[in-house]
Amino acid sequence: MEERTTLKDVAREAGVHVSTASRALNPLTSSVVNPETVERVTAVARRLGYRPHPLARGLRTNQTMSVGVVIPDVENPLFGPIIAGAESVLVEDGYSVLIGNAERGGIDAEDVVNDLLEHRVDGLLLATAGRSDRWIADLGRQGVATVLVNREADDSSVPAILCDDHAGIGLAVQHLANLGHRRIGHVAGPATLSTGLFRRQAFMSWMRILELAPDENQIEEAEWFQVEPGYKAGLTLLTRCPDLTAVVAANDLLALGVYRAIRELGREVAVDISVTGYNDIPLLDMMQPPMTTVRVPYRQMGTQGAATLLDLMARRGDGSTASIKLTPTLVVRSSTAPPS
Amino acid sequence: MEERTTLKDVAREAGVHVSTASRALNPLTSSVVNPETVERVTAVARRLGYRPHPLARGLRTNQTMSVGVVIPDVENPLFGPIIAGAESVLVEDGYSVLIGNAERGGIDAEDVVNDLLEHRVDGLLLATAGRSDRWIADLGRQGVATVLVNREADDSSVPAILCDDHAGIGLAVQHLANLGHRRIGHVAGPATLSTGLFRRQAFMSWMRILELAPDENQIEEAEWFQVEPGYKAGLTLLTRCPDLTAVVAANDLLALGVYRAIRELGREVAVDISVTGYNDIPLLDMMQPPMTTVRVPYRQMGTQGAATLLDLMARRGDGSTASIKLTPTLVVRSSTAPPS
């Protein structure tokens, strides 16, 4: 069908050599060619609707103008905003987004990354969940521009964009404390995930700060960040410590599980036991009762991550690998109330 | 900084010319080279960890082994499963997924597609919402392998994977009719979207089939597939037709809006007015009351779409552009009950 117009066409039409045309069109090298010829070439290029062939260019310059975004689970609504945010800023700079789904467990996130690398992406945005993966540090050393989103590496040579979980959990605990709660429990996420571990530590820390008699006994760890595990953990927690008046969940879905556990025990959310979530996923305001939670700026994580990545790719090698901590906010709804 | 091993390296190491090495490694051309040499070359390739350079290959063969997936709104949880499903089957065939987000309105879905085409994707999976976009037909004629997902083109030259909305709405209406409802209303989606229009038509059709006195008056169109518009539409519908005992919403979010409208009017969901949703988005079972809805197999849409696309790309040009209709299922929860 339509014949692609190549640089050679433009050159011929403009009466110059292809190399001159190339230089003329490239803003970085156009200084070396007669301004008047630049003008002419650019005009011809526009008239012919010339677009450089990305593969040819990539082959020569060794970059594809595409970055890989690796997500542990595309179906998790959490990652939509991250992807969208990242995409929106990357597109501005002409990059496109290769998506890598590491859904099938955690081990082969590495495989997914390798696939992406196989496709010669220029950079990587990792939102995979696992803590401390050895290969991530290798990645950085290997010269692949990499940014972590919503997770941290044990090795801090790789910049990370994350949410200040300590502050976030603090918002929840303080809110409950202000309402008058003193016996507060925590349904934690799996300790194998950085988010699970950090929030748990933050919880203990704040209980100490607020002098609320922190007790590991008042913490129950869920097997996974989902409703069902939250329900199970909530149930064991509330039966083990029947005198709790509030529960801080490490995640909205866990909190929904706690809702169920509370009802199962014949109590009522907010009235008998207050509950807070974490993340502020969509539709939380439609729950019964609408859930008080900590909002994490996921979209901003995406944009910040992308921006940092662009930075990193621009000046290869050097670069202050500055990690960024975004600040969460408290969204008060109706799942929290003063203890009865 | 590891040096990439190129085909030349393999050839040298195996003591053959690079072209021979190329043919030996390619299953389609390996028949023309001595089986014994094939063996040797393959061995060397494996030992050296050779991977063909996708850009070099693409430049020559004119394909990138990547397909673009265009989504109207990445943040909509609906599209997670579609993407995940598509990705899972495309990865099997060595393709990777470029994601295009057409979030910013509807007009520039075309721009997004052009961006993707600029990146020389081999195929396109379109899940954008608009009806009848002229450029889609052009796309097909232009030789770009294209498959529509969850939407239809007015021009049917492009294969589409969609859900049988007529059957789906039928499930909802029949379910309500079986419960004894006779005065059933419909909160429709915007008629500018194919899903909005088709479900509305399906609703009328089934009301006729079941002889339930179909009346355009019992339909109110929401401005957008979201909770708030659903609330507004629900409110006007229920005040205009106060004797309705059930409402079929064109979408789960609209149905949630109707929940609110019903409460606003001092009535109770299920008890006074039954409500059905459409799509079965996550967490619907956590609502109060858990919502009866029609489940659409979105993940399967993704996989089917990808499969069809692979087909299309395999045999360029020919090809029965068979559209596929997937069948929805009814998920009965507690938002529907016999009329009081």
Added chain:
DNA sequence: GCGCCATTCGCAAACGATTGTATTCTCCCG
């Protein structure tokens, strides 16, 4: 008038694969 520097541009070699064609070699048959 000559040489030198700066500017502007063309030449050609990459990048790493695929693929049409030419070459070599072997073997067999007349």
Added chain:
DNA sequence: CGGGAGAATACAATCGTTTGCGAATGGCGC
């Protein structure tokens, strides 16, 4: 023993750019 068929391989062009380098050109000072 020569020639031709056929298999196996080598050669080289090509995809569309970028880019180091050398070659023109022109202006200027001595």
